[in-house]
Amino acid sequence: MLRVLTVALVVTALVSPPAAGQPPRPQAVTSLLAGMTLEQKVGQLFVTYVNGQRADEEHPDNVRDFGVATPAEIVAKYRPGGVIYFDNDLHDNIDSPRQIAGLSRGLQRASKIPLAISTDQEMGLVTRIGPPVTQFPGNMALGAGRSTTDAEQAATITARELRALGVNQDFAPDADVNSNPANPVIGVRSYSGDPKLAAEFTAAQVRGYQQRFLTWSGVAATAKHFPGHGDTATDSHTSLPVVDRTVEQWREMDAPPFRAAIAAGVDSIMTAHILMPRIDPSGEPATLSKPVIDLLRGELGYDGVVITDALDMAGVRQKHPDARIPVLALKAGVDQLLMPPKLGEAITAVVDAVKSGELTERRIDQSVLRVLRMKFLRGILTSPPVDPDKADAAVGTPENLAAARTITDRTTTAVRNDGGVLPRRPKAALVTGWGENSTRTLAKLLGGKALPTGATPTPEQITGAVEAAGAADLVVVLTSGLSGSPEQQALVDRLVATGRPVVGVAVRNPYDVAYTSVPVWLATYSYGAGALESVAKVITGEIGPKGLLPVAVPGPTPYPLGHGLTW
Template identity: 35%
Template sequence: MATDHPPDPGLRRLVAELLVVRASGHLADHQRRYPRWELANAELRELLELGVGGVILLGAGAAEVALRCDQLREWAGQPLLLCADVEEGVGQRFEGASWLVPPLGLGRLHARAPAEALTLAERYGRCTGQDARRLGLNWVLAPVCDVNNNPANPVINVRAWGENPDTVAALAAAFCRGLQAEGVLGCAKHFPGHGDTSSDSHLELPTLPHSRARLERIELPPFRSAMAAGVEAVMTAHLLLPALDGSRPATLSAAVLTDLLRRDLGFEGLVVTDALVMEAISRHHGAGEAAVLALAAGADLVLMPADAHQALAGIEAAVLSGRLERAQLEASAERRRAALDRVRPAGGDPRLAPQADGALEETLVRRTLETSTGARPRRWEPASHGQGINLVRLDTALQAPFLPLGAPALATPTAAGLAPCLVDGLGPRLWGDDPAAPLELGRLGSGPVLVQLFVRGNPFRGTAGGDEPWPAAIAQLVGAGRLAALAVYGSPYVWEKLRPLVPAPIPAAYSPGQMPRAQRAVLEALGLGHTGGQEGFTD
């Protein structure tokens, strides 16, 4: 007996509404930075006309993204969720908007100036909301509510608002208040907490081996705080919590999404998966099955399925076979529409790019800057010392938007007579076999060395950079009388390891930010570039 069901356009459109697909912020297909994940325009338009309910964007300048959002809304012909991972301001992803220091910088400020940190966190949210709305984005995938209490965490790191639950709870809620005051949706992530992991869910499935009591004490308070502040959405984490569900990761677990998040925490807003294309999920489940499992567990929206058409077909088949209830999907679609009803329309002409909030950018950089105790900048005279070295460590020079050719970290030391030497995964290998003296100084060249380390947790790297032998390298340079200064951008944990190794009067400075504005402030603290035209280390 035949079991095929006749086509149901209404069901297909309902299912499509629950998908959020990835697209480039650029208008042309050939401009896509990540064609593996970013749909070509023909397929993107087809899916939007079919009823796909959301798009996540990455790349391009702010003005072009504003045009792109107009285009996507026109193709969709319905209210559309337009979102981006802009945890550090919209300028983190879209050039021309405000690029703010990572949240962990405010977490450290909160320890010494809590009222100021809360005020700045709310301004952070307002700035992000203003920029997003002017571009045409209506959903910001932030705040990160993970408590980064594991310095070895390779993927959260400076993205977190702090290292203890009270700080994260207070600052994340302040961010939400600022964001929502601008009429933009927020998203608390990664539920129930990705802070205490030492592996990256972009690459593998981490395990969080903690009891429910521990989760209540450490991981859950920031999410409760964000919910109390009115956050509209919660994003799931791709990690295994044996105390709650020993077989399925949180994203696919009814025990986590339905029992814990919906029933116990009482969350009534949108539940969205983290990207299902990530290896923690896609390595174990096909695109259709992963989407079905996520919705069955209690998710409302499926973010970045590995194949949108397979996800659509899989969900539709699950409804027709009885694995999924159509009423459940309709309730999810209604939550999506209700969230969109609370979005404020774009302010002014959405085709006009926002102007970066330079005052807030500068305040955040200055208030989160740290220098070594007692160290004073010393005068550096290139003519009397000969050519020196500007040793710059990067994750990779191929994806370093914070380091254009004119970036202060390159231009200012060059003007002071320090030749750039960029070290990354594709660059020269300077490490030798001696653990006590790991730098191959013969390859490095002669003269004093300015060490600038750009290191932080980042997706797909699997490390937070703390496993590199920089403590021994700094001690080696100090012992050889060649360390001119140290700058660390990003990870506070690397800075805390190296700071005690730099004796006065050798200057050292740290910023949680890596963008050019942070570079300028750090180099000034080291005595370089104090007045723009000044060269060298100054007294």
């Protein structure tokens, strides 16, 4: 920790206040860089996962993946520039606020240069840290609310709570324009299908996450996934999507949110593992494509940190061995390398590429300076260690929860209300359809009965729901991916045929609302508890729906961007 304090004092002394809106010059961290070996420099360019919830926790998967037992030993051995937290079965790092803060503190103690500790806290569909951390609407819900003030406030509160847990970089916001309704991986993670609207909200959330220069309460924001993942029809986690746009089409549709993020001073931009053959015919994914990265560095004039999407994803592993991919990414112009499958082999490959002359040490220095500059800007090099004893009180405060409720209440969109079915206060509501937790939560809010039928309801489940509808004065059916699910369609049709008033609620992508048989449609863009509380208020008339569609909905009954009803 004495080394960390010394580094912080040296860097602080070297930096003069920047001109308005300008980052410090790279010379502000050159003395730190000058004292680093090649291996230490290369380590700064990698962001790795770790296994376990405590820095000193021995975990067999760490031995398998890294040759050491604990997260702290991984940091000490490989000296990475950053660590990413997950809440999944593979790399479970998340339990409680106090635990997360303790993990962060332990990892920072193990690192000679303070770490960029990151997670994917987009809110909505991609949210790594759940309650008691304040939960805000995801991007498309915010786009429906049409308030950039709300979007900025949500990001500001999220950043402050993350920082209280020792997380100082958020891989958000998603700056993709969801121009393909069939997109399987973006969808509601996007603000809108309209480039202008997506750009306005991207800039607002960048401002909220980062707050202002030289603040310890903000986090480094990361606009993703450059050059734009919104027109893909496959998932880059499992395949290599192809986007058949020209440069001119890219400038018009995908570039505006990234331009807006850069104008707002975004600290980092994440690449996409997608092919753009009309921009780079080489067959390399954008992450490894110099022509694509040159659009970012040259045409958009971005000199901040460029980070890859995870290097263990199938989309980037089609053509090259895993150890070769980090070298090619650096040659293309990337700075940070996220989650290589084998960290030790990846570091060695980059070091060897420098020693062989394929990469120059000057090229490595360029990326290390960007990483260190980002760390300085967010106070990562100079902030005191996070205090686990204060973590619980810093998250999910009454004020933050009230802000989340208010913002969420402005996002529910009423698309259709034939016959004026809503609002009404049902005495015997039936809530059925997609999502066991979601149906039960909404049924409880409405004081009714829950009968979940899942994503592919069986004939027996459909018959049971139809029979239960006979005793209901309002039937609410939740849907997700309706156009691709004949089973859900059969459930909806059978419920409408009962003659009972039926309300469809699209709890993920809003494209479900084009389905014609349902007389009343609401879109929530989320199946989270907050979204369901708001939709219950809309159904009963406690609040009026205020959201407007942030995408155009094609289909049998199309709806334009901006459509929305109220009462």
